[in-house]
Amino acid sequence: MPVLVLHAHPNTPPSRVNAALAAAARSVPGVTVHDLYETYPHFFVDARREQALVEAHEAVVFQHPIYWYSAPPLLKQWWDTVLEEGWAYGGNASATVGRTWTHALSTGGSEHSYSGRVDPADDPAGRANFFALDDYVKPWRQSARLCGMRWHPPFTVHEAGRLDDAQLADACARYRAFLVALGAFATPLPPPGA
Numbered sequence: 001m002p003v004l005v006l007h008a009h010p011n012t013p014p015s016r017v018n019a020a021l022a023a024a025a026r027s028v029p030g031v032t033v034h035d036l037y038e039t040y041p042h043f044f045v046d047a048r049r050e051q052a053l054v055e056a057h058e059a060v061v062f063q064h065p066i067y068w069y070s071a072p073p074l075l076k077q078w079w080d081t082v083l084e085e086g087w088a089y090g091g092n093a094s095a096t097v098g099r100t101w102t103h104a105l106s107t108g109g110s111e112h113s114y115s116g117r118v119d120p121a122d123d124p125a126g127r128a129n130f131f132a133l134d135d136y137v138k139p140w141r142q143s144a145r146l147c148g149m150r151w152h153p154p155f156t157v158h159e160a161g162r163l164d165d166a167q168l169a170d171a172c173a174r175y176r177a178f179l180v181a182l183g184a185f186a187t188p189l190p191p192p193g194a
């Protein structure tokens with residue numbers, strides 16, 4: 001089942017982990033990797049082009065680092081521009097219905113820091129994130145719901161800044177397996193007009 005990876009990394013500072021993940025994704029049959037910062041360095045997102053890409057795939061993976069508990073700004077621009085009323089939601093909009101929405105995330109914080117179970121008393125330096133990662137992704141999960149899309153739990157690489165080469169290679173292997181499984185998860189959609 002065709003999977004579209006929308007890769008969003010501003011490269012300031014330069015990416016190590018997401019660059020490797022994107023390269024790994026490119027090696028998976030049936031996966032299209034679309035580099036948003038390379039395509040739209042000036043943030044003028046082409047809604048028609050992006051909508052056509054989404055329509056040609058059954059699953060969309062937003063691949064990005066977590067920046068300020070959210071996504072890099074071009075992804076917000078992509079959502080604001082591409083998910084138009086009448087196309088993605090509202091009225092008889094049906095373009096996105098039944099497609100899968102998920103994320104591939106890298107975080108600076110550890111898995112434990114995103115567990116939502118760190119007692120602030122045990123974290124005097126304030127390095128833990130208080131909420132669980134599942135809480136931070138809720139606006140995206142609801143956006144998928146509004147668009148009639150199926151939510152799939154994200155692929156996650158924690159402590160991205162600390163990975164040695166072997167750990168990064170392992171993350172890439174896990175990502176390839178995730179994309180293959182996602183392709184199987186995504187429901188085949190009927191052909192247009194059927």
Ligand SMILES: Cc1cc2nc3c(=O)[nH]c(=O)nc-3n(C[C@H](O)[C@H](O)[C@H](O)COP(=O)(O)O)c2cc1C
Binds near residue numbers: 068070161
């Ligand atoms: C502007 C900025 C904001 C960041 N905000 C967060 C954050 O809120 N939570 C977190 O865990 N890591 C945060 N980080 C760390 C990045 O997520 C981490 O550096 C990135 O996932 C590493 O992947 P890369 O090698 O592809 O850049 C931030 C990094 C930058 C540059």
